[in-house]
Amino acid sequence: MASLFHLVFCFSFLFCLKNTFLVLGFHSNSVFFPISKDAATLQYVASISHGTPPAPTNLVVDLGGPFVWMDCDSGPVSSSNRLISSCSVNCSRAKFHDLESRGEKGCNFNTNCNVLPYNGVTGLTAEGKLVEDILAVDSVDRLQVGQVKAVDHFLFSCAPTFLLQGLARGAKGILGLGKASISLPWQLSSSIGHSQKFTLCLSSSNGVVSTGNGDPIFGTKITRSLLYTPLVTKKNDYFINVQSVKINGKRLAIDKSMLLGTKLSTVLPYTTMESSIYAIFSKAYVKATESMNMTRVAAVSPFELCFNSQEGVENSRLGPVAPEIDLILQSEMVKWKINGRNSMVRVSNEVMCLGILDGGLEQSSSIVIGGLQLEDNVLEFDLGSSMLGFSSSLLLKETSCSNFLQDSQLKQLM
Structure with missing residues (x-):
């Protein structure tokens, strides 16, 4: 009887998890976010837009960050921002890769989901609230270039202001690209329906991170030579x-x-x-x-x-x-x-x-x-097959990471 109960619970969990992701009305080969290098700290800062009304936010890129977190107390207030309950499936997903929180017992529908945002620059950790909001993405595919779309129910953590210590001036948090179920690439892969990949191309000036198929941005000549x-x-x-x-x-x-x-x-x-x-x-x-x-x-x-x-x-x-x-x-x-x-x-x-x-x-x-x-x-992280594609220096191919968003069809989005 116990095994039957657990089987039903697992199917129910997977069904809820599946429906958690069915929130978009569009499909895209790739979405991307521009990255700049901060001269003072040498950190790489990505620009995203989220909330209602959409607000531009700069976040420091952390390859090992488990999720996106930001200081929600400064800047405009989003009318679509919603706290997540500690009993929700999304709270369980957020804590699955959080070894310090996984041991917590039980939940309370009247309490919020607490997570532990981590500053990879300073090593500091603090308690934060898991929330969901709308994320605007620049969508690219073979038929449409530069279509701004909205990702509903995007999960991230609000963190206390002091956790910004050590980050580049103007940065409001961390853009986590780690292999966790609520990191940026995993959420976008599940939501938009493209492959479980993201591609990173850093530069001393302007670079880019994209999720999904990198061909529309980097070109098949580059991606097929990795x-x-x-x-x-x-x-x-x-x-x-x-x-x-x-x-x-x-x-x-x-x-x-x-x-x-x-x-x-x-x-x-x-x-x-x-x-x-x-x-x-x-x-x-x-x-x-x-x-x-x-x-x-x-x-x-x-x-x-x-x-x-x-x-x-x-x-x-x-x-x-x-x-x-x-x-x-x-x-x-x-x-x-x-x-x-x-x-x-x-x-x-x-x-x-x-x-x-x-x-x-x-x-x-x-x-x-x-x-x-x-x-x-060009670094292609194929999370589905656990493979890393790499180009070595693009200068050998007479290009650089700062060139990809200079394409006449894409530079309007920078």
């Missing part, structure tokens, strides 16, 4: 498996057991390596620069390896000619190439520094690939 590697999720973060590291084609003497997972992050501005890995990497990198007659100069915080940019350094369309870094993935044929544009940071007219840092002995991931190394790379 290399693919298995995508591993831990909690809400995305990881890839790096088998080895090469500098100028020479494999580093890093034991494979030390490479326990490489995390992708949009909240760290630069790649960091666990100290024992960084020690091997930095020694080999300095040796490679010496063979290229690059002149080392005094370190400039937070960087350790800095060089005279006017002596022994040529420039190319891939940025300064510096040692080439390869992250070898499942085979020698599948590697993520990092050239000077994605490795060097110009700190003055005379000095450039390596934008790869020592993450310390306590860093939980062996390597964390940060924002600089992600820029001008």
Whole structure:
């Protein structure tokens, strides 16, 4: 009898969950949100529009964020904003990936759903209320370009104002892209009915994040040239498996057991390596620069390896000619190439520094690939098949992430 009850409950839950998503009257191949880079914090800020009347809101992009959260106390009040009950299916969905809340017992129809919005920049967490509202999206498909549509019942969390600490000036919260059932890509995939994918293309100026099929925005020439590697999720973060590291084609003497997972992050501005890995990497990198007659100069915080940019350094369309870094993935044929544009940071007219840092002995991931190394790379997160498609530097293809929204059909929406 108990098993029959549980079976009926499961079917009822799935039915409610299914109907939770049947809220739209349109289908789209892709929707997108423009992203800009904040010069002061080096954070990537997406622009969304939500509420009634629609209000533009800037949110810091966090690949590992489980959902969208924002400060609801400042700015205009939305007439369509509605609190979610602690007994609702949506509350259960929101807490499914929240290990600190999943153990809560029971519910009360008179209480609101509390969740824990997380600031990935500062590491701060606070209690927030789960709400739903209307989200405006820029829809793109083969028949219609630039159609602004409304997503009803979009779930996000209201958070206390102090949680904005550390975010870019003007940002009102976090745009979570993690693998959770109420993250931005999962909600839009379920609501609009397109594939469980999102594509990220960051830039030092203007980039874009899109959900669904990336072809209408990035073009089939780009999307069909991507290399693919298995995508591993831990909690809400995305990881890839790096088998080895090469500098100028020479494999580093890093034991494979030390490479326990490489995390992708949009909240760290630069790649960091666990100290024992960084020690091997930095020694080999300095040796490679010496063979290229690059002149080392005094370190400039937070960087350790800095060089005279006017002596022994040529420039190319891939940025300064510096040692080439390869992250070898499942085979020698599948590697993520990092050239000077994605490795060097110009700190003055005379000095450039390596934008790869020592993450310390306590860093939980062996390597964390940060924002600089992600820029001008098309990154396709296929959540359905757990694969990551990546392009390496688009500069090799004589384009960049800042170009995609400059198309004459799309720039009107920027």
